[in-house]
Amino acid sequence: MLKETLQRLTAISAPSGREKPVQQAILQELEGVIDGHRLDPVGNLVVWKEGKGTHPKKILLDGHSDEIGLVITRIDEKGFLRVDPVGGVNPLTLLGTMVRFGDYPGVVAFEGETSEELSKNFKHPSYDILFVDIGATSKEDAENKVQVGQFGTYVSSFWEMGPMWVSKSQDDRVACAIIIEVFRGLKACENTVYGVFSVQEEVGLVGSSVAAFDIHPDIAIAIDVTANSDTPKTFKRMDLQLGKGPTIKIKDRASISDAKIVDLLESTAKQNQIPFQFEVLLFGGTNAAGYQVTGPGIPSGTLSIPCRYVHSPHEMVHQSDVENAIRLLSKVVARSDW
């Protein structure tokens, strides 16, 4: 079930600002296991299950529904497309990659009038020197198929490679799948659990800055991918291994997790013999930063899934990390002793 859900969600093209299709799919997956749902003004999908306890705490779990992508800024005289990134898309990962705008796939290529210029463009890639070829025969042909202002994403598939799952948008559909599984497993829960499938995280943590304002949760836990340090000569200053458990984030560029959340995640993991790691990420940020400063403040933190090749068309996670994250969060939401 988990794998199928993840496969379905990662296949959908839904970059920041265009999350509706994946939110619809998420709602379908949640049918029968939630008490209600709504869309807030900026488009966050908020779902909930009421707690059965006498003094239920409100726990918010966040997975962002948007993925990174591209937007068409210009269609040139011959029908080639110029694009800008939606979120952090390194132009290097685009070279030779297939992307998709609506029903139309396109290949990304770099400019280079001479070998020297091409070489320079490889060394210092930017959106100024790349374009997308959708096989249009003319400008008019292209304009009949796509339009300026249209959003698109990578083209990719879902692969199972040993214990690994590989596809585009594990960031952050893996979190959406995790939250769906937690809701599926919620029996008579003491606490009220909110699932926020937030929008526009990749362009600047927009959705999470406002989603909790009217919810007033007691705590908020963002679930997102993090980097890895277990492939050849990768970041020597970090320690993040696939298959060693989900990671309890201490710090990234956007926030320092609340001690309360770190302690809660750690103690729950230990009590239930769930493997975990501590995480210090040297770059990047998650939605926890948005929740932390909502209104009068919400104790917030992040539980991360180690991931290789983040923001590429082929993001890789370890199956057991995802399963352990589900186990851990299911136990966390069931606790009221904090």
Add this chain to the structure above:
Amino acid sequence: MMQTKTNLEAKEMLFALSQAFGPPGREKAIRELVRGFVSGLCDQIEEDASGNLVAVKKGYSTEKVMFSSHMDEVSLLVSRVHPEGYLRIHGIGVDPKILPSQRVHIHTRSGEVLRGVVGMLAPHLQTAESRKKVATFDDLFVDVSMADFSSVSVGDFITFDSEPFEMENVWVGKTFDDRACCVASILALQKLQHVEHPATVYAVFSSREEIGAMGAKTAAHWIQPDVAIALDATHGNDFSPGYEKIEVGKGPAIGFGPVLSPDIFAQLQSVASQNNIPYQFEACPGRTGTDADQIQLEGIRCGLISVPLRYMHTPFEMIQEKDLKEAARLLSSWVSQYRKER
């Protein structure tokens, strides 16, 4: 149980705060010290969801004023543990160039504090080329092999091993940014014991300033004061090209600029003149880099009082007692007369 003497000396409080451990988001020890210093000086003490400590002292009228100084310190973090006893680290507000040969404390999750040294290759083993290199976090490591280090883990916070002391007419120590202003706030509360003031005072000891003033933002949100003042350290005696120099020992600096309220600026100037408080100007053409930035974003008019400080974000920051005390006097004088404009 903390001391509750109502008139602790500035030096006593500052040196105690300086040595205590309190990186952003982990200010518990500072909170407890401050709680001890302010109980007896206020009507209520609250700890909010962000970890801010707020001391509330009622006034006789309806105005609300807030002043904010931050409890957190710049620090380092363990990002990787090597089995031989070396730690890879990351910095929060720290210049890697001051780290070689520094002694540090590593605070583990069990509460144990380990001793470490930031390692640097001895001159004998260096090449002409490596001598020219500037230290970055990628080149540095902390050696904790001196004792059993099995309790250390990724995410443990690391602070400078530095004890404050007095020399000539200055005080030096870590984290005077911004605990010197925490002390100034407490001194102001001491002075307000003897004054009938109209406004209800919210003395905020904020969390997480060093990573974006996140504590002050949420405090301002729930307090919704009429006006606020941020207190922070500013660069003294160190020259910022293009800026008039602010000097240690010449009094607190009053900030001016778009983020700061011109009304509060004028009030502070006038209060300083009336009370013979020496002060300096600090021009801030954009963000101030203090709690004021976030307080203003909450739609609240905010002023800025700064204590001039040299060698900011190093283990031996330098201030003069006089500046700290005059900052406290400026703050308490302004608070005691603050009334909403009619």
Add this chain to the structure above:
Amino acid sequence: MDLQALCEINGASGNEEKVREWIQNRVQGMADHLTQDPVGNLVATKRGKNPAGKSLLVMAHMDEVGLMVTGYEEDGRLSVMPVGGVDPRVLPGKKVVVGKDALPGVIGYKAIHLQREDFSTPPKWENIRVEMGFGKKEDCKKKVKIGDYVHFYSPFEELPRRFLGKAFDDRGGCALLIHALEKMSPVDYDVHFAFVVQEEIGLRGSGAVLKQFRPTCALIVEGTTAGDNPELEKARWSTILDQGPAISYLQGGYALDTRLLDVILGTAREHAIPFQMKGRTVGGTDASRLARTYSGIPGGGINIPSRYIHSPASVISKKDYENTGKLLLALVQNKKYLDVMEG
């Protein structure tokens, strides 16, 4: 004319007082309700016939970029730092005005005859100096304070096809808001015309507007960069003068609301107003702030293409200015803009 008067007022971020006073006087009779908040934003509200809790927030910012005095030289010159995004390279050889009394100054530069290797070094903030004719620091100190604002000296000119001056970003927006407020026919919903402060130094004013009310959605009117000149490849131009108001779909920190974007495009087509899509997605507007504040307000953006923004000599197209005004008025009166927020 409103645009000329507004552009000629000196009002860099944090110093918007005179702009606000001018606007306040101008809209006094037009609005049903006029408020100013503690950070300096001005909101003029036109009450709806039957609001039923719905309201539209239309926004433009009053501040422009400028400079601030930060130090004195012994010879009486001033050192300055930017307030907002000013490229120091636009400064040498320009006239400026200093302080509340707008005393004249010039940003001099070393004569070409005297330059050696420094001929190829670009001007940097540490070297930029304002000359006011004082020979000594003491004389300068009598008339100029640290913290005084320095503005570009830039008289407004109307030419056959263009307007030339400073601060079209975003006095152009302010002038069009006034025009819409004046000309609009009554609608069901409340319309709040917000003239905000400090956009240029990080979208610092707009959020506070949401303390007064929670609008259904927002529309931001900005001056945006063009770049349509021979030094930039056509593929990298952001907007092109004379092609009409530029519509935003993605910007720094926010993907503008897709439902509102559709209404903006539909309205432009319906009223046969020429328009263009912005060609670049860099730069932010207050829409990015509003989407992140309190419960979040979704927004759309329309822009006046403007050459050489953030400099003393900015240029906009008269046609674009008029067409942006037409589009704004049509949107303010188009209830679809609010209706799409439901469901």
